């Protein structure tokens with residue numbers, strides 16, 4: 001397993017418990033789609049998994065390492081939903097900085113080809129402050145695809161990238177898991193998840209109500225949107 005989450009509870013305050021006994025696993029070679037209504041706890045779950053919020057109880061392991069360990073942090077990368085990047089750096093400097101964090105040398109030829117692939121040829125020497133919103137998102141994706149960690153966590157990072165970049169992303173993310181890595185992909189884009197995700201984890205009001213292969217869910221429910229409607233109706237029925 002590349003990620004094991006066991007019996008996770010999390011509360012921001014004593015009166016607001018957000019996660020309720022969440023358990024799930026991501027095997028190697030797996031893209032796990034994480035879905036759920038707004039406010040269901042997806043970003044909170046991701047932050048606890050990556051030790052950005054302190055674990056209150058339960059256990060998270062990345063490979064065989066507990067989430068708080070240096071090994072776990074070195075073997076995972078997080079692409080956040082916002083596009084706050086250091087604007088005073090160029091794209092190349094940002095990638096060099098990211099590689100430095102992981103103790104890796106920057107492969108300049110790979111950088112050039114990644115920028116070209118994502119329709120940003122020649123822009124790596126420009127300041128990030130001059131990048132569009134979509135270009136900032138693509139820079140985050142390039143970092144993940146260059147650093148190729150055991151676990152890549154993507155929290156709605158794809159919002160705002162164009163259809164061409166999305167198609168390239170879909171190919172790249174499948175290549176990543178074909179190498180034995182895993183991806184946790186949080187998104188409201190159900191059509192994209194139907195194309196790339198191997199499994200789906202459904203969070204409603206902080207509880208993991210479904211974890212199953214996407215093929216099985218589609219066979220049983222039609223589409224992920226149909227499944228979402230069914231689950232939300234069941235949860236809302238008193």
Ligand SMILES: Nc1ncnc2c1ncn2[C@@H]1O[C@H](COP(=O)(O)OP(=O)(O)OP(=O)(O)O)[C@@H](O)[C@H]1O
Pocket residue numbers: 012013016018036037038039040041042043044045
């Ligand atoms: N820093 C915080 N302090 C207190 N409550 C918070 C904090 N961050 C999030 N919450 C609350 O935790 C709950 C879950 O929020 P979270 O951002 O994890 O949901 P989400 O599923 O990622 O939502 P979305 O799809 O809208 O991004 C919400 O009720 C939210 O108001």
